[in-house]
């Protein structure tokens with residue numbers, strides 16, 4: 001059930017009709033893209049003896065990885081506890097429970113590290129009470145990156161040589177893992193990272209974020225900073241426009257990360273020669289976003305339906321230049337932890 005997902009050609013209105021990009025539809029996995037790292041990480045931890053038969057898996061997740069862990073827990077017979085926050089959509093909370101996982105909800109954000117840090121603190125607390133429990137740590141575990149080798153090989157078989165890869169960045173796992181393998185076939189392949197405004201990953205200050213899946217309020221070590229040629233920050237209204245336009249014109253759509261990636265991949269297609277093979281990863285499908293991205297009341301309430309996005313992103317020379325509030329790109333990619341020493 002996991003892997004061998006299809007690719008779909010996306011063209012107008014994201015690009016002119018003679019150009020476009022290939023979307024890798026990871027929503028075709030039973031839980032979404034993160035079924036791949038969840039299965040792989042559990043298999044590796046079992047093989048190394050870090051995860052004992054029947055031991056509990058405890059992880060912090062905003063949803064997709066939780067669905068993958070619930071699948072891996074079912075396959076390999078491990079109880080699963082998923083620490084999440086009130087931003088997790090009710091449909092995902094209920095489905096995770098239905099799939100047999102225990103959902104543990106934190107109620108207050110950490111004053112500096114936001115919901116993500118609050119979730120990680122809660123994971124540490126739960127781990128301290130269960131000496132056999134295993135923590136996958138998707139933000140820092142290199143098995144999260146390695147898990148994407150099959151996806152990269154699928155892309156190579158489906159598209160031939162890939163010239164440009166567009167990926168959203170949360171833990172950094174799929175961008176790092178896919179780029180590493182595809183560059184064995186094409187060392188000149190360009191990698192574009194897509195983040196949300198208000199995310200710290202690429203050196204912007206943390207602020208409250210509407211978009212989930214991509215972005216972070218911490219600095220995940222699985223982000224392969226050196227692998228990126230440029231980064232784009234996208235705002236929620238721009239992602240909503242792209243999600244709804246994808247749905248209306250291509251039937252295939254998804255959530256915040258899909259919209260943001262489609263917006264940027266369409267821009268890349270418009271700005272590179274015809275024949276450039278561009279692959280963009282769509283991490284999930286649209287269903288869980290029926291009450292956010294696809295809900296007019298929710299979108300109006302958050303001012304997300306006011307206008308179409310600009311045809312070009314703004315450009316900054318350095319991530320520290322100023323705080324970005326709308327679609328912006330930057331060709332200087334820095335690791336904020338390294339800069340901070």
Ligand SMILES: Cc1ncc(COP(=O)(O)O)c(C=O)c1O
Nearest residue numbers: 064170171172173174213257283
């Ligand atoms: C829906 C969605 N999109 C994008 C991402 C980012 O992927 P990665 O963690 O591999 O950087 C995630 C990660 O949780 C996700 O759930």
